[in-house]
Amino acid sequence: MRGFHYLKNVATVRLDQEVCIGCGRCLEVCPHQVFAREGKKAGIRERDDCMECGACALNCPVKAISVDAGVGCASGMINEWLREHGFGRGGGGSCA
Amino acid sequence: MARIATSTGWRERLGAWKVRWGIGRNSFIVPPGLYAIGHPTPDDPVVVTANYRMTFDIIRRALAGRDIWLLVLETYGINVWCAAGKGTFGTGEVVRRVAATGLARVVSHRRLILPILGAAGVAAHQVAARSGFTVSYAAIRARDLPAYLDNGMVTTPAMREQTFSWYERLVLIPVEVVSAMKTILPAAAALLLVGWIVAGPDAGIALAFGLVGAALTGIVAGPLLLPLLPTRSFALKGTFAGLAWAFCFYRLAGGPSWSLPLVIASLLALPAVSAFYTLNFTGCTPFTSRSGVRKEMRLGLPAMASALALAGLLLILGGLA
Numbered sequence: 001m002r003g004f005h006y007l008k009n010v011a012t013v014r015l016d017q018e019v020c021i022g023c024g025r026c027l028e029v030c031p032h033q034v035f036a037r038e039g040k041k042a043g044i045r046e047r048d049d050c051m052e053c054g055a056c057a058l059n060c061p062v063k064a065i066s067v068d069a070g071v072g073c074a075s076g077m078i079n080e081w082l083r084e085h086g087f088g089r090g091g092g093g094s095c096a
Numbered sequence: 097m098a099r100i101a102t103s104t105g106w107r108e109r110l111g112a113w114k115v116r117w118g119i120g121r122n123s124f125i126v127p128p129g130l131y132a133i134g135h136p137t138p139d140d141p142v143v144v145t146a147n148y149r150m151t152f153d154i155i156r157r158a159l160a161g162r163d164i165w166l167l168v169l170e171t172y173g174i175n176v177w178c179a180a181g182k183g184t185f186g187t188g189e190v191v192r193r194v195a196a197t198g199l200a201r202v203v204s205h206r207r208l209i210l211p212i213l214g215a216a217g218v219a220a221h222q223v224a225a226r227s228g229f230t231v232s233y234a235a236i237r238a239r240d241l242p243a244y245l246d247n248g249m250v251t252t253p254a255m256r257e258q259t260f261s262w263y264e265r266l267v268l269i270p271v272e273v274v275s276a277m278k279t280i281l282p283a284a285a286a287l288l289l290v291g292w293i294v295a296g297p298d299a300g301i302a303l304a305f306g307l308v309g310a311a312l313t314g315i316v317a318g319p320l321l322l323p324l325l326p327t328r329s330f331a332l333k334g335t336f337a338g339l340a341w342a343f344c345f346y347r348l349a350g351g352p353s354w355s356l357p358l359v360i361a362s363l364l365a366l367p368a369v370s371a372f373y374t375l376n377f378t379g380c381t382p383f384t385s386r387s388g389v390r391k392e393m394r395l396g397l398p399a400m401a402s403a404l405a406l407a408g409l410l411l412i413l414g415g416l417a
Contacts, residue, residue, distance in 0.1 A: 001257070001258050001259070001260070001382075001383050002257075002259070003260075003323050004260055004322070004323065004381075004383050005328055005383075006328055006383055006384045006385060006388045007328050007329065007385075007388040007391060007392070008328070010385060010387040010388045010391055011385050011387060011388070012385075012387050025220065025221075028212075028215075028233050028251070028256070029212060029215035029216075029233055030256075031212060031213065031236055031256065031257070031258040031382065032258060032383065033253075033256070033257065049383075050385060051382065051383050051384060051385045052385040052386045052387060053180075053181070053213075053215075053216040054216050055180075055212075055215035055216040058215070058216065058217070058218070058219045059215055059218075059219055059220050059221070061221040068386060068387060069216070069386065070181075070386050071181055071182075071379075071386065072378060072379070072384055072385055072386035072388070072389045073376070073378055073379020073380070073389065074375050074376045074378055074379060074389055074392075074393060075376055075379060076379060077386075077389060077390065077393060078393075
């Protein structure tokens with residue numbers, strides 16, 4: 001993404017090229033062009049640009065991609081933590 | 097089936113403005129189902145979207161002058177991106193809505209056009225297996241749909257690239273301010289009261305002003321100045337913005353007359369508050385990752401809490417005067 005880059009070396013996206021069939025879906029669904037074509041397969045172009053939305057893994061028909069995807073907002077994660085530790089009001093935040 | 101208008105006027109604009117400020121957001125919805133734009137035939141394309149009213153209005157405006165089918169999913173009034181993250185804009189709902197609307201009998205082709213940001217909730221190959229409809233991910237922004245349709249349904253690299261312009265950040269800020277004020281205003285009132293009792297009205301007002309300013313710095317200035325603030329970390333970006341606020345506050349609130357502990361307390365507490373709110377903005381951005389936010393929270397939250405505790409201690413020890 002032009003002009004914006006988040007923390008380096010944290011993104012969890014992984015691609016198993018052995019399993020990849022080169023359908024190109026991951027290139028279509030990634031909003032940050034993390035993947036690029038490498039010959040007949042997909043390859044990871046820039047892992048640090050990944051926002052872990054999980055679209056690539058979900059749309060990979062052969063499960064060649066894994067990523068720890070999920071809600072990545074601080075208040076959502078604080079609420080999650082509070083709930084897990086027994087003090088929470090349940091939902092919350094503005095994201096319904 | 098409902099045929100919908102594609103021109104939107106002051107009513108839609110007012111509605112959009114209200115939800116941007118957090119007014120009536122939970123009832124800004126459209127009934128899910130199949131809608132007709134113009135006079136579509138069985139050969140015309142089907143565009144899939146969420147039932148958040150603002151999304152629906154943007155889509156139908158973008159498709160003005162065309163004959164097209166619009167399949168609105170039940171996302172409980174949440175936009176495509178957030179609903180995909182929660183899974184309500186998801187494989188199951190696409191399959192269910194295709195069946196419930198009898199889409200296969202309405203159109204002769206077997207192709208659905210989805211927004212790219214919906215892909216986080218929809219597995220295209222599973223939709224194909226379960227409904228017989230193939231999924232094409234068209235573009236990120238609704239305004240690119242006309243070009244996509246005129247381009248023989250081919251996505252250009254630009255349509256696939258996420259942006260986060262100054263204006264795209266600006267429109268997200270009001271609702272953040274409104275929701276944060278529910279915590280900040282009571283806290284500011286408490287500071288005002290304590291400061292007033294201990295050291296007089298001026299001290300109370302200064303404390304409350306410092307807090308509200310630091311929070312607004314984190315919520316408004318942090319996001320707007322995002323690419324200009326140093327480092328990749330949102331907590332550090334917020335810290336820098338908060339330090340700038342601490343400097344302004346020092347000038348505005350009679351800093352030269354403060355005791356040293358008071359100066360240090362303001363340099364600790366104000367950036368910590370701004371840092372928290374700018375870190376919180378990660379939830380509104382389209383490029384921060386869960387692992388990154390987790391790392392920032394693990395390092396940042398204890399640092400912010402320590403800074404606030406230390407500042408409180410300095411205020412008590414140093415006296416508020």
